[in-house]
Amino acid sequence: MVLTAVLDYVGVATFAMVSTVAARDRRLDLVSAAMLGTVAGIGGGTLRDLALDRTVFWLHDPGYLYVCVGAATLVWFVGAGPRRRQTLLFLDALGISSFAVVGALIAGEAGVSAPVAVVMGILTATCGGILRDVLAGELAVLVRRDIYISVAMLSATVFVVATELRLPPVPAAICGAAVGTVLRVLVITRRWQLPAPPRA
Numbered sequence: 158m159v160l161t162a163v164l165d166y167v168g169v170a171t172f173a174m175v176s177t178v179a180a181r182d183r184r185l186d187l188v189s190a191a192m193l194g195t196v197a198g199i200g201g202g203t204l205r206d207l208a209l210d211r212t213v214f215w216l217h218d219p220g221y222l223y224v225c226v227g228a229a230t231l232v233w234f235v236g237a238g239p240r241r242r243q244t245l246l247f248l249d250a251l252g253i254s255s256f257a258v259v260g261a262l263i264a265g266e267a268g269v270s271a272p273v274a275v276v277m278g279i280l281t282a283t284c285g286g287i288l289r290d291v292l293a294g295e296l297a298v299l300v301r302r303d304i305y306i307s308v309a310m311l312s313a314t315v316f317v318v319a320t321e322l323r324l325p326p327v328p329a330a331i332c333g334a335a336v337g338t339v340l341r342v343l344v345i346t347r348r349w350q351l352p353a354p355p356r357a
Contacts (some may be wrong), residue, residue, distance in 0.1 A: 158328050161262055164334060165214075165256035167329050168282070171252030175245050176289050180233075183293065185258040187233050193224065193289050194229030200285030205260050209267045228330045231315040244335050246345050253305070254337030256282035257312035271317045278313025280307060304344045304351055312337030 173194035180190035198224070199215050208212045213222040235241075260281025264274040283306050289295075316333030320326065343349065 159257055160330055164223070164330065165202070165259045166224060168250075168252040168256035168259065169304050170223050170228045171245070171248040172197040172256075172285055173225040174232045175249045175252075176286075177229040177232040178242060178245060179289075179293065179295070180229075181236065187230065190233045191201055191226050193233075196292060197285040197289040198225040198228075201256060201260070201281040201283060202285070202290040202291060204284050205263065205281045208222040208280070209269070209277065211263075211267065223283055247342060248336045248339030250308070250335065250345065253282050253308050253341060254312040254334040256285075257309040257318040257337060258316045258333040259318050261313040261333070262326065263332060265317070265320065271321060273309065275313045278316070279309045282309035282312070304340070307351065308341045308344070309336045311340055 176194045176197040177190045180193045185193070202213070205212050257278040258280075261274045261278035263281075264277035265271075282351070286305075312333045313352045314333075316329050319329035319332050324332070
């Protein structure tokens with residue numbers, strides 16, 4: 158499906174670029190930055206494919222690797238001022254949502270149940286960032302109060318529910334990606350956070 162490929166490449170490119178900004182801030186060299194960008198871009202999809210016992214997607218389409226390295230190299234040389242950083246944050250919102258939809262779609266095509274498809278969407282959208290943070294010595298998104306994983310869950314859930322209601326795959330994917338992107342943009346612009354547990 159063309160839309161799947163488009164969403165997948167959007168996610169890969171944006172994750173690689175956002176990760177390279179962080180690597181550049183830490184004064185990492187180009188090779189290290191490209192490595193972190195590639196891990197972020199393909200990490201979640203790799204774990205998804207392994208869990209679903211599929212051929213890992215970038216093994217038969219190395220274009221994903223070229224996109225990761227190219228995007229990382231571009232950002233490393235060009236840099237990212239305040240305006241570019243803001244743009245990348247919005248692109249990252251689209252990337253998270255796109256990855257979640259793609260993961261859920263691929264899982265559905267593999268014949269898993271709806272709840273498992275949602276989990277595969279979350280895994281696809283978040284695990285690359287988690288692996289990147291671990292390698293870079295950062296606090297992983299999994300343990301931050303930032304509304305990040307919830308965005309992936311919402312996107313994947315909207316897509317899965319839409320397909321269960323017999324909406325065609327393309328409109329369902331657009332709905333899932335759009336809802337998640339809007340939520341993430343609101344999180345960024347309004348600085349929303351999920352509530353912390355009450356003190357004991």
